[in-house]
Amino acid sequence: MATLIEKDLIDSKTNISTSRRNFLKNLASGGLVVGLPLTACASAPLPGENKNALQPNALLQITSDNTINFYLPRSEMGQGTYTGLTTIVAEELDVHPSSINVINATAHDDYKNIEYGIQVTGGSNSIRTHFLPLRHLAANTRLVIRQAASQQLKQPLASIQTDDGKIVVNGKALPYGEFADFANQLEFPEDAPLKDKSQFKYMGKNAPRLDGLAKSTGTAEFGMDVDFEGLHRAALKRCPVFGGTVKSLNADDAKKMPGVKSVVQIHNGVAVIADHYYQAKNALPKLKIEWDRPETLSKFSSDSTAADNGKGWFKTALDSDESTNAFEQGDGLDALKLADTVVSGEYWAPYLAHATMEPMNCTAKLDGDKLELWVGSQAPDLAKFAGAYYADVPKDNVTVHSTFLGGGFGRRSATDFVAEAAAIAKASGLPIQLVWSREDDMQFDVYRPAAMAKFKVGLNKEGLIDSWTVKRSGPQIMPYTLDNIVDGVMPSFLPNGMVDWMSKAGYSIFDSLTVDHASVEGLYEDYDAKHKSSDHVTVDPGLPLGYWRSVGHSYSGFFKESMMDEIATLQKQDAVEYRLKHLTSNPKLANTLKVAAKTAGWKQPLPKGHFHGVATHASFSSFASQITEVSVKNGQLHIHKVVCVIDCGLAINPDIVKAQMESGIIYGLTAALYGEITLKDGAVQQSNFHDYPALRINESPEIEVVIIDSDDAPTGVGEPGLPPIAAAISNGIFAATGKRLRSLPLKV
Amino acid sequence: MISFELNGQTVQVDATPDTPLLWTIRDHLNLKGSKFGCGMGLCGACSMLLDGESTRTCILPVSAVQGRKVTTIEGIGNPDMLSTLQQAWVDASVPQCGYCQSGQLVSATALLSKNNNPSDEEIDNAMSGNICRCGTYPSIKKAIKQAAKDIKSGNGRLQAVSHYDPSNTNNMTQEA
Ligand code: FES
Ligand code: FES
Numbered sequence: 001m002a003t004l005i006e007k008d009l010i011d012s013k014t015n016i017s018t019s020r021r022n023f024l025k026n027l028a029s030g031g032l033v034v035g036l037p038l039t040a041c042a043s044a045p046l047p048g049e050n051k052n053a054l055q056p057n058a059l060l061q062i063t064s065d066n067t068i069n070f071y072l073p074r075s076e077m078g079q080g081t082y083t084g085l086t087t088i089v090a091e092e093l094d095v096h097p098s099s100i101n102v103i104n105a106t107a108h109d110d111y112k113n114i115e116y117g118i119q120v121t122g123g124s125n126s127i128r129t130h131f132l133p134l135r136h137l138a139a140n141t142r143l144v145i146r147q148a149a150s151q152q153l154k155q156p157l158a159s160i161q162t163d164d165g166k167i168v169v170n171g172k173a174l175p176y177g178e179f180a181d182f183a184n185q186l187e188f189p190e191d192a193p194l195k196d197k198s199q200f201k202y203m204g205k206n207a208p209r210l211d212g213l214a215k216s217t218g219t220a221e222f223g224m225d226v227d228f229e230g231l232h233r234a235a236l237k238r239c240p241v242f243g244g245t246v247k248s249l250n251a252d253d254a255k256k257m258p259g260v261k262s263v264v265q266i267h268n269g270v271a272v273i274a275d276h277y278y279q280a281k282n283a284l285p286k287l288k289i290e291w292d293r294p295e296t297l298s299k300f301s302s303d304s305t306a307a308d309n310g311k312g313w314f315k316t317a318l319d320s321d322e323s324t325n326a327f328e329q330g331d332g333l334d335a336l337k338l339a340d341t342v343v344s345g346e347y348w349a350p351y352l353a354h355a356t357m358e359p360m361n362c363t364a365k366l367d368g369d370k371l372e373l374w375v376g377s378q379a380p381d382l383a384k385f386a387g388a389y390y391a392d393v394p395k396d397n398v399t400v401h402s403t404f405l406g407g408g409f410g411r412r413s414a415t416d417f418v419a420e421a422a423a424i425a426k427a428s429g430l431p432i433q434l435v436w437s438r439e440d441d442m443q444f445d446v447y448r449p450a451a452m453a454k455f456k457v458g459l460n461k462e463g464l465i466d467s468w469t470v471k472r473s474g475p476q477i478m479p480y481t482l483d484n485i486v487d488g489v490m491p492s493f494l495p496n497g498m499v500d501w502m503s504k505a506g507y508s509i510f511d512s513l514t515v516d517h518a519s520v521e522g523l524y525e526d527y528d529a530k531h532k533s534s535d536h537v538t539v540d541p542g543l544p545l546g547y548w549r550s551v552g553h554s555y556s557g558f559f560k561e562s563m564m565d566e567i568a569t570l571q572k573q574d575a576v577e578y579r580l581k582h583l584t585s586n587p588k589l590a591n592t593l594k595v596a597a598k599t600a601g602w603k604q605p606l607p608k609g610h611f612h613g614v615a616t617h618a619s620f621s622s623f624a625s626q627i628t629e630v631s632v633k634n635g636q637l638h639i640h641k642v643v644c645v646i647d648c649g650l651a652i653n654p655d656i657v658k659a660q661m662e663s664g665i666i667y668g669l670t671a672a673l674y675g676e677i678t679l680k681d682g683a684v685q686q687s688n689f690h691d692y693p694a695l696r697i698n699e700s701p702e703i704e705v706v707i708i709d710s711d712d713a714p715t716g717v718g719e720p721g722l723p724p725i726a727a728a729i730s731n732g733i734f735a736a737t738g739k740r741l742r743s744l745p746l747k748v
Numbered sequence: 749m750i751s752f753e754l755n756g757q758t759v760q761v762d763a764t765p766d767t768p769l770l771w772t773i774r775d776h777l778n779l780k781g782s783k784f785g786c787g788m789g790l791c792g793a794c795s796m797l798l799d800g801e802s803t804r805t806c807i808l809p810v811s812a813v814q815g816r817k818v819t820t821i822e823g824i825g826n827p828d829m830l831s832t833l834q835q836a837w838v839d840a841s842v843p844q845c846g847y848c849q850s851g852q853l854v855s856a857t858a859l860l861s862k863n864n865n866p867s868d869e870e871i872d873n874a875m876s877g878n879i880c881r882c883g884t885y886p887s888i889k890k891a892i893k894q895a896a897k898d899i900k901s902g903n904g905r906l907q908a909v910s911h912y913d914p915s916n917t918n919n920m921t922q923e924a
Contacts, residue, residue, distance in 0.1 A: 078845030078882045208841050215846030216837040217830070218781020218821035222847060225780035233775070258764065276775045278767055357785055357793060357847040357881045406783070406847030407881050438786040655841055659887065663844060666883025689790040689879060698872035700885040 044109055047071055054180040056141060056188050058110035059134070060089065066177025068093070068100045068165065073111035073119070074126040075378050076104065076211060077408030078663070079718040080656035081126045083210045087652050088131060091203045092138035092195060095165035095176070097210060104402035107380040119381035122413050122547055124620035124716025127652055131714050135194050143192035145176050148183035197650075197711060206655045211404070222406045223376040226363045226433065232261055234424050234432040235280035237287055238269040238444055241682035242544055243294035246270060250288040257283035264427035267390070271424045277435050293682070300541035302350075302678035302685075311348065314452040314539050317473040318346070323535040326515035327524055335467035335531030339458025343570055345563045346455075348743040349555035351677040352448035352548055353684075353692060358406020359441040362421035365431035369393045371422060374433075376405035378413035386415035390422035409667065410547030414446045414481070442692055443684040446546025447677055449475045451555045453523060455563045458531070463571040465582055467531035470523045470559075475540035477547065478516040518547075522556030522723060526589060526618055527564065527582040543679065549667055550719040553619040557723025558672070558730070558744060561615035565731040566740065575614050575731065576602055589618050592625040592645040592708060599706055600627035600643040609633065610640060613732025615724035620716030622648040623708075626665070626724040628701075630732035637733065637748045639669070639701040642725070647708040649715045657717050658705040664721025665703055670695040672726035676745050752813045754779075755823030756910050765811035770794040772810040773820060781821035781850045785879070792878030795851035796820050802858035804877070821850035824857055825908035832904030833857055836891040844882035852878050856892050857906050864900045866892065 046058045048069065055061040061069040070089050076082035082102055090097040105111045111119045114129050142162060149167040150157040159169055166173040197204070214220035239245065251263040254272055259279030264271050270287055274280035304310035325332075336342055363374035364387065371391045377383045380400045388395040405412055421434040436444075451474035458467035515536040524534040548554055568578035576597045583590035593616045596602075602612060609631045616625040629641040644661045651657040674693045678685050686692040730741045733748060741747070751760045754777065763772045768787075773779050773796075782805065785793030789804040796805050797819035825831040830838065833856050843849045852875070859866055859874035866874065871892055880888070898904035 076845075078843075080844070208838055209843065211846065212838045212841050212843055213827050213830075215843035215849050216834045216853065217825060217827050218850040219827060220846050221780075222783075224784060227778065227780070276763075276767075276771060278771045278775075355881060357791070357845060357879070358783065359785070405845060407845045409881075435784070438788070438791075659841065659844060659884070662886050663883040666885065667881065670881075688788050689786055690788070694791075694879045694881055695883070696876045696879060697885040697888065698876040700883070703886055 047106055047108060052181045052184070054141065054144070054183045056137060058105075058108050060137060060141060062141070062145070062176050062180045064177050064180045066165070066175040068095060068176070069103055070100050071103050071105040071111070073105050073130070074113075075121040075376070075380070075402065075405055075408065075412070077121070077376075077378065077405035077412065079126075079660060080209060080653065081121070083207075083656060084127050084652045085130055085134060086210055087202050087207070088127070088134045089138045091200060092135045093142050093165075094162040097202055097207065099165050102210060104404065105380070106402060107384040107398075107400045112381070118379060120379040120413055121408070122378055122410060124622070124718040124720065127714045128621060128716060136192070139192040139194055140189045143189045144183045144186055145179050147186055147189070148179040149174070152179060152182050203652050204650060204654070207653060209656065220404050222358055223361045223363065223374060223403045224358055224406070224435065226374040226401075226403065228431075230431055231363065232273050232275060232430050232432050233277040233280050234271045234273045234421070234434045235277065235284050235437070236266075236269050236271045236420055236424070236434060236440070237284050237289060238440070239291040239293065240443070241291075241293045241298050242444065243297060243542065244291040247290040247292045253288070254283045254286040257286055262428045262430060263287070264424060266420060266423035266427055268420065271420075271428070271434070273424065273428050273430055273432055281437065294542065297542035297682035300682050301680050303680070311452070313541075314348075314450065314473045317537045317539045318452050318454055318471060320537065323471055323537045324515050325533065325535050326517070326520045327532065327534040329533070330467070330531035332531060332533035333469050336456055336458045336469060339466055340461050341459045341463075342456055343459065343567050344454060344456045345566050346742060347453050347559040347562060349451050349558060350675070350744060351450045351543060352554075352671055352675045353442050353445040353677050353686070354407070354409045354411035354546075354548060355442065355689075355692060355694060356405075356407030356409060356411050359438055360411070360417040360436040361434060362418045363431075363433040364391070364421040364425035366391050366393070366422075366425045366429070369397055371398045371425070372401065373398065373418060373422070374401040374403060375418055376403045376412060377415070377418065378405070378408050378410070379415065382413070382415050383418040386419040387422040390419045391426040409549040410551070411445065414546050416444070416446065438689070439687045442687050446480065446544045448548030448554060449477060449545050451519075453556075453559045455559070457563065457567060459567070459571070463573070465527060465529045465567070468524055468527060468529035469533045470520075471535040471537065472520055472523060473537045473539050474519065475543075475545055476516040476519050476536075476538060477545045477551070478518065480545040481547075518552040520556070521552035522617065522619060523560055526560065526586055526616070527579070528585050529582070541679070541682070549664070550619060550722045553617065553719070553723040554668070554671070555744070557615065557617040557619070558726040561617060561724060561727030562730055562740075562742065565614075565727065565734065569734070574603070579614070579616060586618065588647045589616055589623040589625070592616065592623045592647050595706055595708065596625040596627045596643050596645040599645065599704065600629070600641075602627060609736070611732050611735035613728045613730065613735060615727035615731060617720075617723040619720045619723050622646060622715040622717065622720040624661075624720045624724055626728040628728045628732045630729060630736055632733060632736045632748055635748055637673075637746075639729065641702045641704065642728070643704045643706070644721060645706045645708065646717070646720065647710060648717050648720065649710050649712040651707050652714055654707055657707055660717040661705045661721040662703050664719060665725050666695055666700055668722040668725035669729070672729055672744060672746055674745055750810050750814050752815060753817045755819055761810065763810055766809045769796070769805035769808045769810050769813055769818070773805070773818075779820055779822055783847055783850055785848065785851075790879070791848070792851040792855060793848050795854040795878065797854055797858060800858065800861060802855040802877070819907070821853055823907065823909060824853060829908040831857065831906055831908040832898050833860065833891070833895040833906070834908070836895040836898070840887050840891040840894065842884050842887040842891050844884055848878060848880045848882070849884075852880065852884075852888055856888070856895070859892070860896055860899060861906055864896050866896060
């Protein structure tokens, strides 16, 4: 398979800097399109390979005893892809979704995310990118089974029909499996026609989630539930400041604690291994460790008021002349000079932790030079590479067993916890399950970056937007993920040294070259303006970063929609109508806004003291508008209702789309009302749900979701429900109190 | 040795008395349905019924349950025999990631055992100790109301199994 990457590397022999530049730029644009075919990769064996089964590639298998196995290429973390992708397969295969045996896939080339070239689940693209390839795969599979039946039963192909996993001919119904072996001998077709929407039996219809039964009976297996004879538990003590290393260690007292089997030092700390988790955890405080602390991060404190520290640092950078342009249209910034009025606004969003319900964990078993990993990961192949590197075994010797994920939200696309587990298994020689405490999870996350942004918006005489300019200061995510990703996209013949060099040098190379799209996404795209510019300046204390549900949109939705509300208010215009005037080239977003206004009764009388707030935002190829109903009494915010309208193309399972909107709103409300990670001398101060609260059922508002009926191909749902909510609340608070809140979390 | 009743069976366990009940059940007795979320009694992922009350077991030493009745999600029902709440959970597709759901079901079971017609506020009160990071709260409310209706009309059961033996999954007896 000649990929973009390989070509780059060949070129790189002659011109290495150009190749790195392209490589990093490709990563930055989020578009490392490697053009992977969804057919078998000749090199790697298929999972569960079976000679008598029909198995066109690593995704689908029909055995002669009529088991239909679907190897789920994306990770199920709550977003519903387990049900969604299976429903797509079921539709064209003509079998009830619940009759398909869904298997959480291991790491394999066939499961790579087509848009990223690595096996990662994120960017709300699972349904969107698999919609056509899976339908073709299933339709072709159904056709080859019909062809096999036609030949075996000596009946014309046209007379061979199907129904729920069975060949139907002359009044007889025979399971697909009976023809699997024969179908396997035939040439696999490539162009079976796809169904028309009017023929859909499963897609577009509500049906219970396929993982609901296991998850309602405590029988779904999460990483934390993996267990086997001889498995030990490990707890790890890390330097409170990320990047610190062990200077000296005395483990004598820890080793005397009950159940403790071993104490080992790894790259980022000291692990205690015991028979049971609570024993390992209890022994951890007995370790006497001195740390070498990293310089830059150790100097950073969120509450510092110094110009080069805390929020002040972000502000200084924002006000400086320094910046890199990420987007320009028309005359860009120059257009502001011609504006009749310039409106500006400055906003802040803090660092955030993911706080998935299941703390990070990974099970590792090293047997000679063979490593087995059990992990709930958004990136099983990256987990495999991290495991190989830290256990020092060849990549092909690593087997990844994928479990359900107790929440992902982007956190589990990082592999730091896998690296630790592999390193502990290597250092101790014991099969171990590394369990993070909630405190570990909160204090050693890969955080949503803090961000500050300043808009300057030029209006013409009519009060309409002529130029939309914005500058953002803050750290960039991509440099932190290079470590993770580089190994995944590099061909395995490359020496480790090169990969090492790239990931270490990656940050500065990256940062001097280009703006990570995630830093500025959502700040400038949605509204019509003749002139636009979007700039970025890096400020980075060195806290590790990662993808957090809706990534840059998680703050840009708040920034942009607060700014728009401020402009409408200044222009004394209706917040919905003013937005609509600037959405002529964004008709789908405009439509969701109109429907939201109608559904929520915008401008209709509300109970006394209740006010509406509105926000609209496009992300992950979908369009979402939200209108909140809030009141503020005695300084206390009440959220009575949220109306959410989503256009995500065809909703494969409308109930799951609805649930994802609720989920995005509630996750976003937690961030909007409470979410704030702060640092003191480089260490994260929050530790558990008492100081990093999560929205509870009694605080959760009524949510009404409207899904726009659409014949278009499906787009994202896991993330698009989140970006508008903070502004929809804040704009409601402004309506209720006249107080404009420009910082998250919202403090009424 | 500490002895207590777990899902209808008397069990004896060789764990130090200060071992939290959650870890005793997960690590020593190998029942993995109850989850670890915070270890501080803040999230409810570890909830079990202790003499019928929904209890945070990550901070409850096993010595405290000597001679008492503990019911985990496994003792409420199983994939072949669902309690009415579990059935409502499946029908309403309540779980997302699913990690908090054992705890949610335990708290909901405790609620309906005392009140088969809970108001929104009563649901909020009974369920506010259980965090769901996936935000399944709207579906939880819906499912609890559905189950309450079924139970009130006499068509429901709060526990589908009276007896759970982890060594023999066929050995489940249906509650009369
Ligand atoms: S794990 Fe017990 S309350 Fe969170
Ligand atoms: S379903 Fe994921 S935490 Fe509740």
